Amino acid sequence: MRKNWWTDTSTANWVDYLISWLASGLAAFSCGQAVGSDKVSTLGVGIVTIGTLLSYLARVLGGDQKWTKLAGPIYCISAWAAFLGVRYINGAIFEEGTFPIELMPSSWLYWMILLGTCFLWRDGTLIFHLVPALAMFGFVGCYDTFRPVVILFFIFLVCFAIMFARAHAREMQTRAKESGYFNHTSQSQLSAMDESEVLREGPWRWAAGAEWALGSAMIIVLLSALGAPVIQAGAKPIAGFIAVRQPTLRNAANRLPASSSAVRDTAKVGDGAVDLSNRPYFEVKGDIPGYLRTAAYNTWTGRMWQRVSPLSPNEVYETATGNPLGVEDQAFAQRMKNPNQVPGTPPGEYRTQSILVNSLIATSEIPQAGNSPICQHPRGVLPSVDGVVAAASLSIYSAAISFDEVEPRADASVPKKLPGSIFANLSKENLAPRLVAEAKKITKNAKSDAEKMELIRSAVSRMIKYNTKVPATPVGEDPAAYACFESREGYCDVFATSVVQMGRAVGVPCRYTIGYLPDLQNRNSVGTQILLESDRHAWAEAYFDGVGWVPYDATMGADVVPGGDRRHSASEGITAVQVISMFLNGLIVLALVVGGYALYKARTAPKTPEIVKAELDRNYLVFIGNVWRFTGNRRLLSETTNEYLARVESRLGEHASAAGEIGTEFTNMMFSR
Template sequence: MNGSGLKRGLLDHVLALVGCVFATYSLGISVAKPVLGLTLAGSCVFSVMVGSLLSRALAKSKVIDYDGWFAAALGLAAVFFTLPINRLLPDDGFPIELIAGCGLSLLVIFAGFAAWRDGTLLFLSLPCIAMFGLVGTFDVYKPATALFFLFLVCIAVLYARVYLRSMTERAERLGADTELLRRDAWKWVAGPEWAFASAGAIIVISLLTGPLLQVSLQGVSGTVRVNLPQSKTPFIPAAVTQTQVDVKVGGGPVNLSDMVQFSIKMDRARYLRSRSYATYRSPGWVEPFDTLNPDFDLSINSGVVGQLSKDSYQLIPGNSSPFEPFAKPKDVRVTMKPYRPVDLYLPAPGPIVGVVGDSEAFVRVRYDSAAYKVPLGYGDQVSYIVQVDGDPKPTTDTALPKLIRSLERVLASPNSATAKIRDFANQVTSGIRDPYQKAQAIKSAIEQLAKYNTQTPACPADKDPVEWFLFEHKEGYCDSFASAMALCARAVGLPARYTIGYAIDEGAKGDDGYYVVRAKDAHAWCEVYFAGHGWVVFDPTEGARDVSASKESATDDKKPWFEKPIGKAILIGVITVCLAVPFFVWAWFLASARTAALKGDPNMIKLVWAQNDMQKAVERLAKRPRRFSQTMRSFVQAHGDVLGTHRATADELADDFERLMFSGATVGIEQVKEMQARVKSFRAAVKKVPPQDG
């Protein structure tokens, strides 16, 4: 009774645990919250291991028989306390739209404490499958496919072991010799092979139908919004300052996702503003432009078509925006279909001067940006009119429009920059009088000076991030480039601001005319104001050398080990081993189960080989292999017609093999030799019979 798989042990708990860890970790990563994923995975390790210890401690107690009730009670507690526990999780837990993911994770963790027997161990796989379903529909974490495959292998091995134990226990209760169940064809009915073959079929079906299911559910998954944390977008890297709306510059490496944020239709690919910032206060930007509340000169209200107040402003389409008046305005109709909330602000290539139709119920215009009034779901869309510059020729006038002229003390103040940055800006613009050419000179200087690298480490806490970027490290991503451009422009008297949003190109345009905007398109740039032309984009990342994946990057040694080439090679090797090991374990497991009843009995082993020789002879004539679940007697009966005159001999041999193997009597060497001789004679005789046609 100590054969492979007959005794529940640590291996069974580890198999269940690996599946739980893979599922919870993948779910955390899929919502761009790695710390959350690690926390959930670690909690699974703790709970399942505690459950393993309890199963040993309670092995001889009647309490263990109530593991299902304990698991059910803990599962209900997990569901009941999902919301309060979610608020305690790191990374702010799961978004409320994905609270089901939190509930499933807690169900696994809580039930793990009561996973004492086979039934409760297998139960843990059910919520894990649901979690992988969530991960698959969002299709964000690519390694989840490999982890799901490993999960299936682990659960298949566990299922095979559980099935072997259950069948053996049932046979014992009925008085059968359990050793006989592991011989010949019976092992495929009562042993782990049948269970593992069934699980293997599930794996194959999953691999074949998984992509189809994923595609069919992605439309539904769009109604579930996944808010990527600002630390994962290039314009708000790492942490934020104490003020919630502040943006930290130089916060460390960013990992960009392919997750679709929204689709948008407009005349051509443009920079899409979401929000702008006015004040730089090391180590970042404060005071979003739409919260500054400039002192409006309300006396001009009579000359403006629309509504104007200190809180909001909305124009009728076709009228110029007083916050960003254009000499030759061009109206662009924009239609946006959100897949999930990108942030609270609508993306637009210019000031929003009106909303179209029912969109008024969704949009609130504030100064030169617009925010959602109510949450938008998958299938909703908003249309609005945006004004852009219809005459993009350079100008020399940088005077701010009257409504925001009071902000000039901030937007064009040289004091925004440090002395070192001011010296740099004055040096690169020396001898240039034209404001537009000054801005271009600053942009070119930054492009030549610094390299673009999304894996740039965080700026030291005791240094100004823009100074550190320009004069020491000389590598960064868009937040550093945009900040340097804005501060240098202000240093020479140009009104400039820091803007975040999305940068898209024509390659993102689909056949339906919509541009597909992904999280990795998030961007930051500088805008300099020119009278009659509005806020003009100056993006120094355009001409900067991208060394994000280059070995020449000065930060390669500072990358996490798993992002270095050797680290990636190690990870690939580990994944390969992880994929191979379960199959070797499975082969060993089946081989052990197959031969356990024969160990110590060389005569029985020789008898099995003799039967195999007979089987090959019949298979040659039938041109079909013997099925795993088919006894030798049924195999001979199924193909007796091709044996001809040798049918009777084959029937006798099959009956004798079955009697010797399953009678329980000791098989002597003389009996084995006799059977070997009879099989040899049978094979010689049937060689003269031609194989069956077809």
């Protein structure tokens, strides 16, 4: 019979060890990527490769020798050694902080996998070795520090299913051999490899083959892949309120999304579709306002916003003409920074609002509100630049922010004179002419500057439909003007930019602001708010005398393109990983359909003479065995069936006649042509 290493399940061969190497290697690689260390990944895959090779050689050379039966105890000893020595091993090999305390259990599993690969000499350890690898994927997926783990975990599950199926087939072949099945087939002199092939043709074909085991394992994979989104959706109302502190990775700055790892000096606009995840970024408690800014920009280039310090931040300018009026005095500067503070009011009474922010990732962003907020950061009181606080470097922190409560007034107006830091937000450079004309048209009958801004906000809300899937703005076009007059679609960046440009066109200081728009669905009963990546937002802010910076969000009330809202983008939008997941799900369904059809055909197809002969042999052995147990007399090798039945006729009693008829029938079927 031709050798087929894939279908040969008589003993674990190189196929099993190749699958074990792939599964263990994926787990070790994922662990390294989760902690942001290529060294951990490379070392892990290397040791897994060497250990698997040594185990395969031990299996080939050792066979069934007694020492190979010690694989289980030795494996347990290596696992215990990994547990006891994990800190010392990590300290000797890796840089300090490679494995943060939150991921320390994964470090133990990592070394358990690496050391255990050297002792996979028998089926027991070969299969059990996949358990710590499975737990490893659980840790990596829990903290969501390595997103491609979804794809690697699926590959791991397939490897697990195949390993389980092949081990099951070997166990069934052993049982068939112990039952004496091969001693009564037409091919009594068979090699172990040939026995595994014969089992697929005889009555053991479904019990001994890998089909049932692989099928059951694949069903588990299918339920996991398709059922996980359902479980996730069902658990979100509860799980959404639970904040999980993200591990502090040694090189977190290089691994976090660029949108949140640091406060940037530029913000692009009209750059194409966005796809934000539901990854938690902050936990906020206290007096949570409707908008939490993290950065503000004052200079428009025609394609992006920049934070540019004014040439003379302390210089005072006439609002209407832009003429310099000299250097501001202390009282004027204080009033501009804290415009709604009643003279003589202590700062503690003025800043009546406060929040406690716990970052769940390493970041320099600080969610805040109001005018000139004060931030008590672990690094001290952080300075405010143009009324916005930001940390100097990335960190995971807990900070208390106090700020004043901004109360917009319908009759609010722009101050007659402004300091350079605020006057910079009146710049008319690079404003789109069509937006300037539209702003003047919209506000010609407005009675106050605050009314102008509300008219502009409302107009932009009607002009643009919200769509996170919108393509990038064509080269040479102003993104805001293009969205308002051409595409009529966009997301928060073009809404905010349109309002800022139009507000400046009618003489109102406006700035482009980014931050978070808290979703009330992620706030629990005690007021703890979780800010997700999908809560990131952009809006305009206008400055008024005696009020300060007031948010104007034109996305509120805007029509939404079906499937284009930001929540849909985060929870239902199709990402690259989801496309691959859908493809793999399709393959699983197709495999199940094809497997089911093949099973049906195999069960209903006409039996070959070899299969009929094997089933007849089996039934004959069952019949003779029953007669033996009933009479207590064993059939002699020299006796024919009829001779044996005649000898035990007296013991069969009333069953002798029926037994004789069955024996004659077997004789006719087995020896007739």
